[in-house]
Amino acid sequence: MRCFLWSQGNSGKSNSKVAWEVVCLPKDEGGLGIRRLDSFNKALMAAHIWKLLNKKNSLWVTWIHIHKINDRNFWDIPCRGNMSWAWRKVLQLRHIIRKFIWHKIGDGQRTSIWYDHWCHLSPLAEVVSYRDIHRAGLLPSSKVADVMVSRSLVWPIDLSSKYSNLLSIAAPSISAGTMDTIEWKSSDGVIQPFSARVVWNSIRPHDNKVDWFYVVWFPGCIPRHAFNLWLVVKKKLKTQDRLASWNVNASLATHCTLCESQPDSHDHLFFECPFSNQVWCHMRDFVGLPRMQPSLELIVDLLSPFSKSRTTRCVVSKLVLAATAYFLWRERNDRLFKKGKNTVDHVIGSIKSSVRLKLLSCRFKKSKAGLDILKQWNISEALLS
Structure with a gap:
């Protein structure tokens, strides 16, 4: 184009016609529908996290679980500089997509009480301290099934007295013999089949629809x-x-x-x-x-x-x-x-x-x-x- 249409940065004065962030919005939100490569690359990388959480039967997932996760909670693995570039990039993506990944409770044996999204207060690790978890007789690796008694949530007295908001959590429907599954929930609460397009649409910037x-x-x-x-x-x-x-x-x-x-x-x-x-x-x-x-x-x-x-x-x-x-x-x-x-x-x-x-x-x-x-x-x- 003869004149600059957009600008990459926001620092200083810009003679661009339209900001790059606006150009990358969908057309019905006032943009040109051009996908930012960095955002779409994150959407493609999210497929790796999805496979890890689903524990797909593949050689790559098995190797990662043995050598990288090693029975630790995926959301709690520290991101260090001595890690491989690819693995570090996967871990850095967690905070972006974590809020969209929800666990549908089956028997409650695979869903972490503290780190996974399964209730309106999740992740509970941001609500309850590590010290209080141990004092209550629970572990960071505890599952939802560990606090279920006769299809009801029963919290240790030490926790329920200090964190009264835990009592507002509705008990999930436990189904014995049914494995917990994960599902993608958009920001407006709609369950959607997982795909790179769905991830991209969830993490990209949004604006209001335009009438014109x-x-x-x-x-x-x-x-x-x-x-x-x-x-x-x-x-x-x-x-x-x-x-x-x-x-x-x-x-x-x-x-x-x-x-x-x-x-x-x-x-x-x-x-x-x-x-x-x-x-x-x-x-x-x-x-x-x-x-x-x-x-x-x-x-x-x-x-x-x-x-x-x-x-x-x-x-x-x-x-x-x-x-x-x-x-x-x-x-x-x-x-x-x-x-x-x-x-x-x-x-x-x-x-x-x-x-x-x-x-x-x-x-x-x-x-x-x-x-x-x-x-x-x-x-x-x-x-x-």
Whole structure:
């Protein structure tokens, strides 16, 4: 890309358009859906921990249990510098995924009382001290079955008197002859089948869903138009008001190059500027969108409620909005950097030509709406199916 899209770090001033953390968010959360390699690598490595806890019948797991774990609790193994690089990386990953790994109690013989997640207070090792564990006659290696009596949790008096919150733990359903199992529980409490994708989705940064997702990204969108509209909606294009805060060359014009009368900004360019307003109003009326104030936010709010629809009218409206934003931005840059100047009619012609070429690659249902669209855009009826 000609301009930097993102920045790797947060230190100091950055001239990037969008922060790397935002770029790596899913598209429906306002990002571009690019997966960070370090996060996805952790998700892949989590499969090793999952196999260790499940005690899969493999040579690697058996070797690790004999030479590394050696009857110690996996969550309590200290991470030392003299360990192999791979094993140290696995251990360093524990604090990230531990809260998502829960034990489903069967007979209670494999689940640690203190280190495993099996109740709402887990891990109990963060609640009860080692000294109190030993005073109560229990061991760090004690299992859930060790405090179960007649299907009820019975805590030693020394513990229940000092840690009254232990009494709030509901007794798990014990099933004799059934082994304890582990399961992946997302942050909202949903049990999910374990996979690298599920792990990645649990440990990655999250943000709120955006209403305009389907306005920008949809099957049939023109990628470069959609990408530009994404920047427009997030107000990340390098308009002169943003460049001024970056201490760039003061010789650059600060006024809109389209109307040459108002300061250059996102709100002005889309679509308060007289030039861009003429272009948008023509395209708006051409595709039959309701009349409204020349504001991109209002236009997006208008399209958002039915943006999931795959009707021809909806798709064409979104294509026209993205194409209009794209060619206005290109015209603005041509005037600023190449000293070229096109008329309103020329920009409108470019928008219509681009959208028409996209429509030529689509198939339309044989209906009155489909026939009207083909006639409006001067497309052969051979595309009807």
